[in-house]
C-alpha cells in the first residue's frame with residue numbers, strides 16, 4: 001500500500017467510526033475546518049489530559065490558565081503579528097490557484113531529495129550487504145550533484161525569506177522551472193505578502209467598533225497574564241504557565257486533513273527563566289517533551305528533532321519535534337527559546353512594568369522564555385496514523401478474515417472497556433448492564449448487544465477499545481467473564497470483581513504519566 005493510499009484509508013476510517021467529520025458536511029464542508037465526532041472527542045480530551053497532567057501535575061513550578069480568544073488589538077501589534085505574521089503568496093495566472101511561494105520551493109527540494117533516496121535504494125539493492133550508504137552519498141556523482149542543487153536552492157530560499165526579498169523568491173521559482181501542479185504552466189504573478197490573522201469587529205455602533213483578531217496562537221494570552229499569575233500565584237522564577245485553547249489562521253496551503261487547519265487547538269507552555277540560563281532550560285525542555293512523546297509507545301523511530309537554521313527574529317534557539325506522518329516527517333511540536341522579546345514588547349506597548357525582582361540575584365530583570373508549543377490536532381493525527389493497522393486473522397472456524405485495529409495507547413483510548421452479552425436473552429443483557437453500570441464511574445464503558453460477537457469485537461477494534469468483556473451463561477453461575485485483549489486478541493477468564501483492577505492497570509492515565517517519571 002502506498003503512503004498516499006494509507007493516508008486516504010486513515011481519513012476514511014476517521015469519518016466512518018466517528019473520529020472526525022468535515023465541518024458543515026451537509027453543506028459540502030468548509031475548507032480546512034473539521035469537527036470531532038463521538039469517538040474523536042474522547043481521544044482528543046484524553047490527549048489534552050495527558051498533556052495537562054504531565055505539565056501541571058508533574059512539575060511543581062508549572063501552573064495553568066485559560067485566557068480568552070479575543071484580546072486587545074494592541075497585543076497583536078506588540079507581538080509583531082499585525083506587521084509580520086504573513087506568508088509569501090504567488091498565483092498561477094492560468095489555473096488561478098494560489099500557493100505559498102516557500103512551499104512550492106520546498107516541494108521542489110523534496111523532489112530532488114526523493115531522487116537521491118531512489119538512487120541510494122537502487123544502489124543498496126545492487127551492492128547488497130557490502131553497501132556503504134555514507135560513502136555512496138559522499139562519492140556518487142549523480143547524488144552529489146542532486147545534493148548540491150538541493151542545498152543551493154534551500155540556501156537561496158532561506159536568504160530570501162530572511163531578507164524579505166519577494167522578488168528573489170519568485171526568481172527561484174522561475175530558475176527551478178517550477179510549474180503549477182494544476183495547470184502545468186509557469187505563468188506566475190509577483191509574490192505578495194498575506195496576513196494570516198482572521199479579523200472581526202467588536203461592538204455594535206458603527207463609530208465605536210473595534211477591530212479585533214481571532215488569536216493565531218495561545219501564547220500571547222500567557223504573556224499578557226504573566227504579571228497576574230506571578231503575583232497572585234506567588235510564583236518564583238523559574239516557573240511556567242500552560243494553556244490549551246483554540247487558535248485561528250487563514251492558512252492558504254490548508255490540506256492534509258487535520259495537519260493544517262484554519263481553526264485548530266494548541267497546547268502551549270511558556271517557561272520564564274533568568275536571563276543567561278535560557279539555553280540550559282531549552283535543552284531540559286527538549287528532553288522532557290521528547291520523553292512525553294516516546295512514553296506513548298508509538299515507536300521511538302517515528303520522532304526526530306529538527307534544529308532551525310533560520311531563527312525568528314525573537315529566538316536564540318529553536319527546534320521542532322517532527323513525527324513521521326504517512327506523508328513524511330513533519331513538524332508536530334516546536335520548542336523555542338524566545339528571549340525576553342514578548343515580555344519586553346508588551347512592556348513597551350502597554351507602558352506597564354513587566355519585571356521580576358530576583359531575591360537570589362538581588363536584581364530586577366525581564367525574564368527570558370522557553371516555549372513548548374504543540375498542535376492538539378496534529379498530535380491527534382500522529383496517534384491515529386500510527387495506530388491504524390490492517391491485519392489478517394484466523395477465525396475460530398478456520399476461515400481467513402481481516403480486521404482493522406486502532407492500536408491507540410490504552411490510556412488515551414476513547415472507550416476503555418466494552419461489555420457484551422453473548423446473546424440477547426437468558427438474563428445476560430441484564431447481567432452485562434449491571435457490570436457496565438458498576439464500572440462506568442471509573443472508565444468510559446460501552447454496552448453493545450447488537451450483531452454477532454465477532455462483529456462487535458471488530459467494531460471495538462476499529463475504535464481502539466483495549467478490552468472487551470463477554471458475559472455468557474457461565475457468568476450467571478460463577479460471576480466470571482471472558483476478557484479479550486485488543487492487541488493480541490487473547491482471551492482469559494476472570495472474576496467480575498477483578499475487572500476494575502485489570503482494566504485500570506493498563507489504561508489509567510497514571511500508568512502513562514509514570515513513564516514520564
Ligand code: ATP
Pocket residue numbers: 217249251258259260261262264265266331332333334373374375376377378
Ligand atoms: P507550520 O510551519 O507547520 O505552519 P508553525 O511553525 O507556523 O507550523 P507554530 O506557530 O510554531 O507552527 O505553532 C505551534 C504548533 O501548532 C505547531 O507545531 C503545530 O503542531 C500547530 N499548528 C500550527 N499551525 C497549525 C494549523 N494550521 N493546523 C493545525 N495545527 C497547527
